[in-house]
Amino acid sequence: MVLRSWTRAIGLVFATLFSFLGLKSANAQVEDFVKSSNESDAPRIVQNCYFPGEYARVSTRNTDLNVRQTPGGRIVGSIPRGWEVLVRETDRSGRWVFVTSHYGSGSVYFGSAPNFNEGWVSADYLTFLGSYCDKPSMGGRPMNNKGMSPKPFYFMESQLETQVEPQRFSVYEDWTNLGDRISKSLDD
């Protein structure tokens, strides 16, 4: 319970950093000096954000935005409202957009977006921000509280003949986290 509260607390800290620290300082460094190569008198260099790419913000009303494995397909995750994502691809219909985080989703667990996964989302719920500007910040460190497996595994209880509740587990727990977890019993 304490562990979970701690996880939530850190998630909140990161969310705060995302909103205040990262975006402000990143935007402050953006100088919009883009020009086409056939204009020779203007500066040719622009300062870009840390992760070049095309960004969009999740603009659902109240709910998280579902992430799907394929356009219109199975739901594989969700992204909270207000989150900024990196746009990788749009399908032919223009209705579905493949999005990811600037870290990729494979090895990252975001404290304030626990169900984050890369995949296809509906373009109707994205506000496109353009290139080299507003972006998920490095100010908030991706959180992976339990080490290597950012998302917990589940035992497939349905394959068990006996009735037990589903159980989630993690492996390769962070060593310091493990020590802190065991230490909690000293407080009893």
Added chain:
Amino acid sequence: MLISKIHKVLAIAARVPGNRQRFLDAGLLETKTGQLVEHWREKFPNLQPIDKAEIRNSPGLFLANASDVVYRGTTSGSRGQVLTYFAGEEWNRLRVAARMRSLRWWGIDDSIPIVNVASRLQPIRSVDVTLAGEIDEGFLTRLLEVLSVRPAVVRGYPSRLCEVASRLYGKSLPTVLGVIVTGEGWFEFQKSLLERVFDAPFIDEYGCQETGISGLTCPEANRLHLDSDRCLYEVIDGQLVTTDLYNFTMPMVRYCCGDVVELEETPCSCGRKGLTATVCGRVEDTIETSRGRVFSGNVKLPPFPGILNYQVIRRETSIDLILKEVVEKWSDRNLEPLDNWIRHTFGNLEIRYFGKPPSPPEVPPREVLSEKDWISQLTSGSWGDLFDRSLPQGNIAAAAKLLKQAIDPSIISGSGISEATRNLAIAVSQTPTTGNPDIDRTIGRILLFANTVLGGDELLCDRAVEILREAEGDRFSDPTQFDLYLLSLYQKTEKLQSILDYRPCQIDRFNIHHSLYGFEGAIATARNRNSPLTKSLNPLLAIFIADLNFFASRFHTAILASWRELIWNREIWEISRITDADSFLTAWLHLRRAFWKNRKTPEILEAALTKLRETAKTPQEQAKAILETGYVNLLLEKQLDSEFWLTTAMQQSQNLDRTLEKGEFDPLPWSPILRNIAQGFLNGGKPELAYQCLLASAPPSSRVSAFERLAKHCNRKQSPIFEIRDR
């Protein structure tokens, strides 16, 4: 020979449910018997290749054996979610041998360190190290320090190595024997930069671990030689498709790794046999050029004067060029060759130039604790929180830095600890005492901790005892006594035995963190002594950690003595001397002695177990007794009932550890049992549960943890050329 190898792996793979349908579709199986057909060689080309996504959907369906699991690998996950795969003893042995063989072509033997730089690459041999994290001045200083110890080989993703090389450009470097690039395709300008900065031969390493693919360029002709002994290679629709000839645990047959390759048609002039190839990149990485759509690996990115490192982004109507590091003042004049090259390669598109990306915004440092508060948190607070802060100043500063380096190293060494940390430990040990008992006690304890991480250093240990005697006098406090005796689990220090009084002992948080590292040393000692317990109770480390978790709040020094007996297989004390232990603990101590002393005598083990069950009163003690029953069954080499034990583990996990949240399962105490029951699930037609049991029985490791913490933030791959399709 090759045919018989393919036949062997196909016969095993044919029994795996994940392969059944495609084997049937290919006509490879007798429909009645499920055996390979006699003319399997004719049918093999019909077999539909399989890719990682398909295996990842239901990895258990591809598990053929849950007993021979020596290697547990995880794909990099750079393209999506990770896949954990398993392999056996023979596969692992051949993998290591193949690597050694190809490194020797370049004169890289086991005495030459390979320094993995800024990439998600673990040290493989004991001489190797990994430096990861943000590439800042501190990083570069550490790299130069490591390289100056002795000539070494540098290894990493080319894009990350180029970032490092750009920062080192123009500096005088220690001798580098070679630069190995791996994990990404490389381009001409990268090769040019790396050769210039490191003044060393450029070596291309290609691999896809889960398929058994490995390859290295040869020094004579610079051709990429694929290790044809371990794999059958095919190219289908331009993509590399392989059959791993030695993974009988999770066979990969006609596995499509997603790389586009071109096999060379002529033998290599170096004289080595086997296939040579050119890797063109990932199948999904294509880019529109003036020649049409090509694989991005086929676009030549040449070096340009004055520009060290750059990145090209192809958009629908424009090209973005990011000039990451330049050595000359920018002007239209030195951008002209780039303009020309872009027009030649991509046609007449708008070109937008971008400068060096700014550094990520810094997170303001958290409040620095005073010495007193730091020491207080070290013994009674969260270490996660403590080491997230800046280190304290004052007399404790060097020792605090030592502890930080020991638990959160910036360099991961294959041998366990870096030279810098070793030297810092020596320096701290040579510092005079301060006269402040709290500070001196803490320094003494940190030296003991460093001794543990170093694997035992007599001088360091003696100095720590000296400091602790000065701080505490002749009668050591409980936590200090614990720290001192912990060393005897892995270090031959007979004089420590007399330090221990057998009595209840109030341990602190420092002891708990120290134990986790001490246990690793202890298990390594047991393994070196060929203790049979390391085989029958595998991973033994998990059992020690579970014991600590169970007894931490009611610790007794006899538990330390019991662990020591288990490691050294030697009786060192009389249980009857203990008068102040509760009945459950006394019964547990008797049982644990029987673990090593009577492990072949079921009657004695059973009797000790019965006694333990009788004394178990609380739900936590009852859960512990059940857990110990599982361990005893493993010692007696009984085949455990998979259904019963998995259900029991899931039901008892919360009783055993009440800090767990509802629905949360801690696999650690149960991992030797889970490992054992995996094969039962596989035999019983429940491969997914078998796979999950293997997954959950991952051996705990401080090194994996330290590597993950170091590598997870800043070691992303960055292709120097890619396309963004505009909306």
